[in-house]
Amino acid sequence: MDKIIAADVAWMLCASALVLMMTPALAFFYGGLVRRKNVLSIMMQCYVIMCAVGLMWILVGYSMAFGPDRYGVIGSMDWIFLRGVSIVPDSFYGTSIPHLLFMAFQMMFAIITPALMVGAFAERIRFSSFLFFIILWSLFIYNPVAHWVWANGGWLSKDGALDFAGGAVIHVNAGIAALVVSILLGKRDGLVFPKSPHNLPFAVFGAGFLFFGWFGFNAGSALGANGAAVVAFVTTAIASASAGLVWMFLDWFFNEVPTMLGVATGIVAGLVAITPAAGFVSPVAAIIIGAIGSLIGFFFVTKVKPFFGYDDSLDVFGVHGMCGIWGAIATGIFASKAYGSGSGLIDGNPIQVWIQCKAVIITILYSGIGTALLYFIADFIFGMRVSLREEHVGLDLTQHHESGYTLME
Amino acid sequence: MDKIIAADVAWMLCASALVLMMTPALAFFYGGLVRRKNVLSIMMQCYVIMCAVGLMWILVGYSMAFGPDRYGVIGSMDWIFLRGVSIVPDSFYGTSIPHLLFMAFQMMFAIITPALMVGAFAERIRFSSFLFFIILWSLFIYNPVAHWVWANGGWLSKDGALDFAGGAVIHVNAGIAALVVSILLGKRDGLVFPKSPHNLPFAVFGAGFLFFGWFGFNAGSALGANGAAVVAFVTTAIASASAGLVWMFLDWFFNEVPTMLGVATGIVAGLVAITPAAGFVSPVAAIIIGAIGSLIGFFFVTKVKPFFGYDDSLDVFGVHGMCGIWGAIATGIFASKAYGSGSGLIDGNPIQVWIQCKAVIITILYSGIGTALLYFIADFIFGMRVSLREEHVGLDLTQHHESGYTLME
Amino acid sequence: MDKIIAADVAWMLCASALVLMMTPALAFFYGGLVRRKNVLSIMMQCYVIMCAVGLMWILVGYSMAFGPDRYGVIGSMDWIFLRGVSIVPDSFYGTSIPHLLFMAFQMMFAIITPALMVGAFAERIRFSSFLFFIILWSLFIYNPVAHWVWANGGWLSKDGALDFAGGAVIHVNAGIAALVVSILLGKRDGLVFPKSPHNLPFAVFGAGFLFFGWFGFNAGSALGANGAAVVAFVTTAIASASAGLVWMFLDWFFNEVPTMLGVATGIVAGLVAITPAAGFVSPVAAIIIGAIGSLIGFFFVTKVKPFFGYDDSLDVFGVHGMCGIWGAIATGIFASKAYGSGSGLIDGNPIQVWIQCKAVIITILYSGIGTALLYFIADFIFGMRVSLREEHVGLDLTQHHESGYTLME
Amino acid sequence: MKYIVAIIRPHKLEDVKKELLKEEVHLMTITEVLGCGRQQGITEVYRGVKEVDNLLRKVKLEIAVNDSFVERTVDAIMRSSREGEIGDGKIFILDLEECIRIRTGERGGEAIG
Amino acid sequence: MKYIVAIIRPHKLEDVKKELLKEEVHLMTITEVLGCGRQQGITEVYRGVKEVDNLLRKVKLEIAVNDSFVERTVDAIMRSSREGEIGDGKIFILDLEECIRIRTGERGGEAIG
């Protein structure tokens, strides 16, 4: 029988709490970037996801994603309401920690993934439709993909895809969905040029605390206080430093000055890029992964988006989608037995790159098509977009009858 | 002899730090809700409690609360100045961690409890009197109640009352005291209708980071990286998710729209409700406890308070007091041997409900009467309320000669 | 061979994450205190240090500071690019945790130290020159001093200097450098009297979360979940409480009212003062160390600075420099075998006071002279100060083409 | 038509609005301003250094009214915002040449109310 | 010379600026204000207690123009800021006696543009 290791429990408690904390941090990262009249609507969406998706996870989500496998495609309903999920470790998932703790850690991932998408809906989505849509998305997009990649018996996992902390499952998945929704929702009205962020310090705070929480995210994915956790911790810190710096220099080169928002975005891009690779690669590889992630992110955010003109308001696709794709592929390149449990191109295993690409493509296809379908359903039933008038007045007042700040005492 | 378990030390260090962090988070939860001219006064009160009550705890508080028992009523003075409290574990409290660490963890609880009350005093209390009052309160209300419920030999503990992380000791205690003070202080001037919060994002931040810290609060109360901690962690996450969602729907139903402040308040209400039950109940029970907690909180905040018209400015009584009471009773109902070390009604032990009620009633009586007495003393000596003029100008300028924000560069 | 202790790994992962988090917290502590037009420039400097110094640390910094000793003066280049730094513990540094983890923990220290200095440059430094200067500083001032005090074979360490978590290496070092730079940079234009902080709640947030992170800083310096960590945790909490309270009363006495900024500053002063002593002294000594630290800080900030008239904008020297000096000396006085591994004056070892003073004096001399030299180099090449016009418009717009907040929707 | 500018204490705003409503003046534009007047500011202290700033938060009302409403408006403001202590504020009356309602294009007295 | 004060909806600012530019009016001063008018405010709800506040965010433009520009300016504003629903705002025209450019000391019509 598996035995609980108290030190792993200690670390995983902390890691789970850290990942939970990322959702409020994200609420500020996004909230600071929108116009003042929409700040609460963004935060509301993040917090409601924390509640609604969290609850769904307990009721059915965990069972769908990690429950006993059915045909490699989805978990069975055996674990709904957490039936049978107790403080005894599972024989497959986190064998040194209580099964409940593994479930809790995964709960935080299930929460943050749809929360990441929120940035693409900013300033124009109807709250009720959003809520309906996001629950469906969590159930029918996130849970299956998580099953494929991480569950015992999931078909992508059997295929050998490496995804340390959720490059495909989380970032590619959310990034593609964000792109789809932002295109379907259409552009915000009257934004000839992007309005400056209403409270950039909030976004700075968000980026800093996402960084902090990401240690739980990546190093926690080792599921214990072990060597893999340490490697993931170090590569996480390095990749984000390198990415932040590269973005700064790109800004300097292309826009004359280094910008705060650039550095903050770069840090997040680096964190995303290293996520699937965190426990598999060397610190030096982390520098490269972060740097290239930043390059790709910068290119998509500042060149590709303006070129195509879709309104991915807070660059969820550019940063999470593209850097997630890069990270997934980079894992196939840089994974090294010397640092983790996988081997990639540099270890003389080029096939891994292809396996990674497959996982990415499948995620893109499933997430892209599935999201579009769910969007049409939700749009048909409720209408996803607010009226022009509501958009002008702002979502805070129209969707929630609140304003972020008082103008007067 | 007891042996230190390093993993328990690791977790309790983190948990203690997390609980300390809750006080700044609370400062923002409250600070964002008051008018701009009073934001610092609220934060100041929280931070000064962190300092003053922290110091008192070292000098005499810990000894009063946990020192060798005298008649089940109070601790002796044997441990003042932490005499004899060392890195050797105590034989009763946290037997696998250094005694000093148990003391530190409890210190954070002693700090947060009076800090919770601050919300009831908002925008009209004189700082000097506040300081005098809060030190007395900590000494003569908090320490005894903590002793009764948690100390080796405390009479409510001997009576069999279950209080995992401080439902009665902390939330009922602070909530009732807040009610008493808010009634005695009287209403703020000229608030025909409540003014909108001056910085709602601050309150959102506060709620999110209270949630984060609460994992330390509840799961830390297991005093080790063990199964009880995991159960408490999971029930905490679930209860708050369920409560946040319920509050949202109540808002939607009664006020037309779901509100950000509603969700944030609901999350806190759920956290409060689960606190005494966290390590004793099943995840499914946590859903129910959170949901009902939210219902009760909503009812008290939006119906009872306006009906009676007391000015519990930030709803300390409605949220902490009432949800704490509910949580304490719910512990008696849902405690289950399958999850923790207590059994309640559903385990066929109905008497536990009565034991819980007794503990609650005693806390209410002691806290209510004691707080009133201390209030009268402080009011007699210093005068608790600022002048009308000071209230108009705002406490930041009049009590602290500072303003929160500059209006101009 | 050394064996990894998983519990130590768990704690050190958390502690490292906490210390990383201090840099964003610091960005807000400082950012809130400057004028609105400069808020981003301060945050930018902190975040860029996080990236640039972090990366340098991986490339060469760690090897310079902790690599195999050369003549007691500097580390060799054996560990550049982290060559040979793996998940196997080092035989000297943190023998129960992976070498990589020790490196990561130290990385966070290397980041926060130059970030502390930023407060002295506020509102008038050119960003490009800042970046150049700070990288040089980190390489040629921080790394050597860290080597002397902490490395295996460092000459001050061999001399017997006690520095638990970086009194001399971090606070004295950064404080003196800050003083030098602030004098060389000259005063900000037209500040006849100091402008009020543009967003005091941000500074309050910063202080609170610095407090939170400091537990990782000090208790983490025990490099394991052991007794020393617990002692450091407790003394940290106590010293800051005591210092916050003392500063409050000093404010009350000298300025009529207790101020929020005073309490926040006092808390930080106490944290600085206890840093070198944290794992060596008793809780009661911590009260004294914190209180005297606050006294010294208050005196320097409110009397000495105005008297000499240098523009150490955010009091880095007054708080970090002076309290760091006091803390280092206090370690020599209060270190006690009963609590840690050193003995000072009260243990009958008066010589330790002298050893501490030597370490402080050497740090002051090296940091003071070295910083001045680097400043002249950077000033000669780039010019350290912005033009008067840029100063008037603000650094956010002129250095980064961004503004912190929108004035209009 | 007149253009009335009134500087009042911030906490009096509710009262003033209520009183103006009684006089059927319910259209106005409000700005948060800093007043520099006889009233002494509260000395602010930041890290022990005192900042004697005499800028105080005030609220500025701008009210365009027809001539017949001027005195009633002024009276209402004075009634409701006076505390009798320095810092109560001022009322300024300027001549208003034209007033146009954007929605309808109405001009003059028609447009004002 | 006239001193034009226009209260408009915040989200119309860009349009108004663009339209004014067409009329070669590109100098103005802008303030964020709260308008109290016919337009009903949105009821805000905080913890279930409704706050019926009729203060709405508006933007105030102040534009000093030479007499010959007055109508063009007014027209441009009306064209670009009208939605036809209550809350569109008002334009007030005051007489401007003197205008001085600080930089050059020019006065009158010279200084205005």
Added chain:
Amino acid sequence: MKYIVAIIRPHKLEDVKKELLKEEVHLMTITEVLGCGRQQGITEVYRGVKEVDNLLRKVKLEIAVNDSFVERTVDAIMRSSREGEIGDGKIFILDLEECIRIRTGERGGEAIG
């Protein structure tokens, strides 16, 4: 009586106040505004997309004075706020019909100072 409106650079506020004090003008009302003028705004960049906004932070002073004070006030402002570069701002002078001190009910020249 005149109602003087001056738009100046934010960092000049202290100097202007000091200079006005010398002329015994110490009553005024100050607002933070955005100026749209000849002065080019600094191009802001957010995620690589440049925002060419020509709105600049300015400070607006409103000063009601008796006729005899007008020139002194104008001179003081010009002296202290001129930098000689585009963006220095403007001074507008309007006619003030009436001024009332809320505290005392005084009117006219009495009330202004």
